Amino acid sequence: MHPSRTPRAVTGGLADSLLRVAGRQQRTELRVDLPGDQDWQLCADLLADPAGFDRWRKLLAGWLREQFGDAPERTTAGYVMSWYLHVPAYAGALLLHHERRVPALRPAELAFRLSSDRPHPDGIAVLGDRFYCLPSDPGSALPTATVVPDERALAAILRARYLAHAGRFVRAFAPRSPLGRRMLWAAATDALDNSLWWAGKQGGTAEAEGAGVADAALVLSTRHAPLTAASTLRLVEGRDGHREWTRRRESCCFSYVLPGETECETCPRICPKG
Template sequence: MDARSLLADVAGFGPFFTLGSGSGERPLADAELVRDRIERVRGALRCAERVAASLAFQGFAAQLASAPYAAAVVHGAVPALGPATVWWTRAGDGGWTPRTNGTAVVGVDELPALLDGLLAPLVGAVRAQVPVAERLLWGNAASTVAAAKRLLVVQRPAAAGRAAEVAEAVLAHGRFAGTGELLPPRDPDLVWTFRRRSCCLYYRVPGGGLCDDCVRLPPPRSGPQGAATARQGSGLPDP
């Protein structure tokens, strides 16, 4: 299968797994687009700019990481996405959706480095707009990988082992490493549940709260600490 076929197939898992084919209107880390997304989030949630920047990036990461991750799990191949081949185009609701004009495919072992390289320019673009901690943003990226695992496994329980293996490889790689730990699974997770070592700041949104994987949640009261832990520790982001 080429990249277009892979992406068309995994789009069936849901909107976060939809990454279209063809060229778009704006390059991957376009400054104006990043500013537009941050302002849209800030206006919709009535939150501080730093909170909006964090949550805007989390949306970017989910849109970019979920489809190649699912392709790796389900098909054992990954669309060769990169900053030069991924574009954004306006959606019907005024937001932005990703597209790729690449057709090449690489092996599953390339996924961790591919996602690291794909998201790094957006981390830089967001931080150029708003002074938000780099480690916080990579924690957001790791959280989206764990969320993609959860969503995929809910629909394909038989793929739980493979889904956990692929996600674990990503979470141990490069700038993902150290962003969280793997704990015994909580429903609907299978194999393990991810707990991050930073906070996305959603609790600062009016009416917001803590995400299921937030470092601010009380730790489990009993039981082992999980099958694996990330290598490098990280505390809460600067207030």
């Protein structure tokens, strides 16, 4: 059974946080409920019926053939792998960055919608009520809140909740994919590191981006197995001579095997470690 399709009314609860965060970013529609149409996919349903990943990859293959003339199996697997993991990673990163709250990120409490043009998630619904927060949080006394002592503990909660969801994905997707489990966990590492960075970068200032980088360093201060690395964010000199943040990917999207395409600048195939 799906969680409630109507917005929660607990003042100061997680739904209030989501509504505030939704107004501070433009990448993805954020919802606190599921609409009545059939465009939304509950993560728990997809993980329980992994054949849905085959249907997703078939839809993507049609789009890739229209755009590039080919749809290699590794590419469809790589795109779907990264796109799915973006859903729990981005939901968790946004709420940590803007609200210093962490949702449960259970598959039964997350849903997404695929875009009508390119089949990637362009909407995320966070359906659960429970969240983790700091003692200073104004909602810490709510029955849906679990208080942790400090930001390091909150970062550990985000990492643990995300790992639990990502582990479910790896178990469901690995048998239907040409990609190995290390590649899947590398993609899980990328999704979390990227999402923490993007949550700050979308603020549009160097200070906001730096805060996102700091969040990534807090959550991924070292390698936490089965993730494959600590945060790989680093400062480099850009083409205009200014220093800018970048990161080395741990996983490959396999875009380079598409006709006329080459490796991304941050692809682990060509980007040295360190």
